[in-house]
Amino acid sequence: MARTSREQRNRRNRSYSYYDYSLLFLTLFLVGFGLIMIYSTSSYSAQLVKNDSMYYLKRQGISAVLGIIAMLIVSKLNYKMLLGKMPILNIKPVTALYIVSILLQVYVLFFGVEINHAKRWISLGPLGTFQPSDLSKVATVLFVSYIVYMAPKKINNITGFFRVGVYISPLIVLIGKENMSTAIVICGIMVGICFVASKKKGYFFAAGSIIVAIGALYLMLGEGYRMERVQIWLDVENHEKGFQILQGLYAIASGGLTGTGLGRSMQKLGYVPEAQNDMIFSIICEELGLFGAVTVILLFALLIWRLFIIAINAPDLYGGLITSGILVHVALQVIINVAVVTNSIPSTGIPLPFISYGGTSIAVMLVEMGIALSVSNQIKYER
Template sequence: MSPRENEKSHRRKKEHYFDYSLLFIIIFLVCFGLVMLYSTSSYNGQVKFGDSTFYLKKQLMATLLGIVAMLIIARIDYHFWERFTLVAFLLAHILSAAVLFVGSDFNGSKRWLKIGPISFQPSEFAKLAVILFLALIISKVSKKIKQFRTMMMVMALCGPIVALVGVNNLSTAIIILGIAVILIFVASPKYMQFIIIGLGGSVFMGIFIYLEKYRAERLKIWLHPENFDKGYQTLQALYAIGSGGILGKGLGESMQKLGFVPEAQNDMIFSIICEELGLFGAVSLILLFILMIWRFMIIANNAPDLYGALIVVGIMGHIAIQVILNIAVVTNSIPNTGITLPFISYGGTSALFLLSEMGLALSVSRQVKLEK
């Protein structure tokens, strides 16, 4: 066989790969989330709006839009987004700054921008913009990222957006910072530098928390929720978890969602899952998230270039951090930070951008070439 024929034969043995396993996990999580959202929010919807499907209908619209976005993005070469990355990153700063001046207040938090009948959280867009921006920057300076100076410069690029988001949304600022650390950690072979950054970050967060009275108060509520009125939600969530037992009370049979856990369809939805589906349902959901993270790792390890790998790692870090923090808050392992559970908690903006991120991960998987 001639060299040219051998090359053609070798080329034919390679085929593009698409991660249908990840797509199946995404669809399952979305469907499960909609079922649990209806179960959790039907009482609140009936009491507040006279419609038990109020939250479900709004979430379903955002989810369908997100699925369309996911499927479109999955078919676009992820390198296409490089040309819009800087614009998206700057837009994230502008929108986050706009929230401080003209943002809408809900439950004491100014996190939304309202344009006509549409309201959205710019912080959700900021997560996606940061992932794309850092993936691009780190891939460009990959040979120098092991240098402490370069590492700190990359971290400094995230400083403004973390500060803008953190003013009204500390939890999302922590997630963005965590995504940045994970991306740099993956790209850099040195570990001692991360210990230094971690110590510095801990000191910064300590100062940041104690600058505002309400943040310091959250630490006290976390330690002794029974002594504070604001600890009521945490205690009721723990009651829900404890009352679920091994197999739970059954889907739709929760008592705590009947006004005892405020806004149960949001941050505390995991507690209702524990009550209705028990320890079995909660562990099954956690295992599903672990399986999703594993699929991200497979795609990242086989990505055709560093840019694609870092995009997937950033998405993986986002999901992992948010799931861990949400469950930790619900179980009172850390202070309450107001973090939603991906694909499960109510939130149209979150659903739209999470599914867009999934489209990016699937787009990278389409470029993976495996030996046949």
């Protein structure tokens, strides 16, 4: 009888590993919805230009499948492996990834493929192109989290914050040369992780003011097309280059409450150039209406909520900071993309996570979700 009671107590006190299936299913649903919308928005132009209405869908589908496989594999690995030593190079994987990201950004500046007057891609031959700035976002999440994790008390003052900024500045400068919007996202990720880790929040107002001032100065003294985007934003109806944004606004307005119906957009028929990319949210609004647009935003809100739950229950500080960085990354891209499409801010090249066309983007975002799931898988609970 005593033995039976002891076995029952042991069963009651046994700990189990958690796995956030809600985050997994939300991610898979957004990927599936994104593939549907990519086909809907791109089938006409793909048939016209590529003679294959499923051209963009097939390419995105391959990247999505590979990304999902990578996500599931990463989710079952222990994220603490990133802090171990690599056997040959005697360097931590998290540091190696950051160094590789810097080297890839240097390579892009000299040997990158130029598309639409921007040199942001590396040619992979028949496999297409690779955008290393997407990898740099993951590297920033992991490396900033590592720096803060190694000396968490230093981040309680502005000196510690700028110390982190010094570590990340080479990557920000290299990316900002050709891709200011991604540089802004990386700055946002860095600030977000530091804000979460710091016990003192007041100095972030001063630090934020300095960062905004530097950004404004770079905007005014940098390439002319950046300032031109501000001018387009201020007068989109009359500016000669405001066509894409204006047509996107027409798409949103014509969608009404319930939309014109899936696949029945008129603006995607050449009026919104490359609608499957950064402007895909405008076609969602047109075809699915306000109801569809709000539903998509709520799905992202739920995904961000699940990341928040993982972050506050993470088994250690590093896991919590990683998940917080991923949360900030997703939230920033959703906010910026929706704001650009609705002309609330000047135009930038930030895709809508999991939905906009872009093989590198969706694959990297799925790997990030795999890392978040890996953190969740290390959470223990008793029952």
